[in-house]
Amino acid sequence: MATSTDADPEAYFAAGYAAVRANVERVLSGKPHAVRMALTCLFAGGHLLVEDVPGVGKTSLAKAVAASIDASWHRIQFTPDLLPTDITGTTIYDQQSGAFGFRPGPVFSHIVLADEINRASPKTQSALLEVMEERQVTMDGRAHPVPRPFLVVATQNPIDLQGTYRLPEAQLDRFLLRIAVGYPDLAAERDLIMGRTRNGAPPEVRPVATIEQIRWMIEYVSRIYVGDAVAEYVARIAEATRTAPQLRLGLSPRGSLALVRTAQAWAAGEGRAFVTPDDVKAVAEAVLAHRLMLAAQSEIDGLSTAGVVDEILSRVTVPVPAGTR
Incomplete structure (x- = not known):
């Protein structure tokens, strides 16, 4: 990178973060938290699942993030008849060379927008598993790496069950964050209506x-300092999920690492070069809720994994660093 990034990396990251955030918020006005979480996922180098009801801006958020970066991106509309090779690519015969060659699919982009991912069959959904985790597609025994960085932004509607397929736990675990956009407040919806009425189109x-820049920012986030006390705090949260009676599946070590990485990105967005327990709390629900499974009685009682995460955070104490007691 340029010398200026080495001289003042915090300022360089802050400038890039503010520019992308302002750009996305022009499209998704009135939803600063959803935008902040989406960018946290981007700079943490993970994949994002946006789950919400129709018409609240799930696809708009994903497209705005992709369009804010001068990078390659593709949108894949998931449907029941979509095949795995429609995503990953296929091997075709070249008559001129007399040999088979690999033709890359739309997944070979920096950003992939997987719209309504739960409408594709489980076989097609599983085609994303390898590429989301390994950043490569294996075809005929050969590995074909995707561009770096690589981000999948998927959307799904949680209330439409007809013609949909539930995402398996293995694939849910590949998403660093799961967020909801939510309805806008009164002022934001009024401004949205007036803006579209006058201008006729989104900005x-x-x-x-x-x-x-994005590559550098992702690498910078990985260097955000995580102290022993924060590491122990995350370990205590993970242990609490594994012993909670409301859950039948707790947090895996991969989930613990995901929580730390996301907290690093959140701290960088706050302008700090170190992680605090408050950073962990800020991202915990988005990182953990989709990785946990409720016990049968908890489902009958109407509990949610998000509610269990909140309860765990309220009772897990933050370790005191050595020498401060």
């Missing part, structure tokens, strides 16, 4: 960051 989003 055009142009790139405000290069792919080299």
Whole structure:
């Protein structure tokens, strides 16, 4: 990177973060938290699942994030007849060379928008598993790496059950965050109505960051300091999920690492070079809720994994760093 990034990396990250955030908020006004969580996922280098009812801006959020970066991106509309090769690509015969060659699918992009991912069959959904985790597609015994960075932003409607297929736990675990956009408040919806009435179209989003900047920002997030006390706090949260009577499946070590990585990105967005327990709490629900499974009685009682996460956070104490007692 340029010398300026080495001289003042915090300022360089802050400038890039603010530019992308302002760009996305032009499209999804009145939803700063959803935008913040989406960018946290981007700079943590993970994949994002946006789950909410129709018409609240799930696809708009995903498209705005993709369009804010000068990078390659594809939108895949998931349907029941979509085949795995429609996503990953296929091997075709080249008559001129007399040999078979690999033709990459739309997944070979920096950002992939998987719209209504739960409408595809489980076989097609599983085609994303390898590429989301390994950042490569294996075809005929050969590995074909996707571009770096690589981000999948998937949307799904949680209330429409007809013609949909539930995402398996293995695939849910590949998503770093699961978030909801939610309905806008009164003022934001009024401004949205007036803006569309006067202008007739949503604002055009142009790139405000290069792919080299994004690569640097993801690498910078990985260097955000995580102290022993924060690491122990995350370990205590993970242990609490594994012993909670409301759950039949607790947090895996991969989930613990995901919580730390996301907290690092959140801290960087706050302008700090170190993680605090408050950063962990800020992202815990989005990181953990889709990775946990309720016990049968908890489902009967109408509990939610998000509610269990909140309860665990309220009773797990934050460790005191050595030498401060």
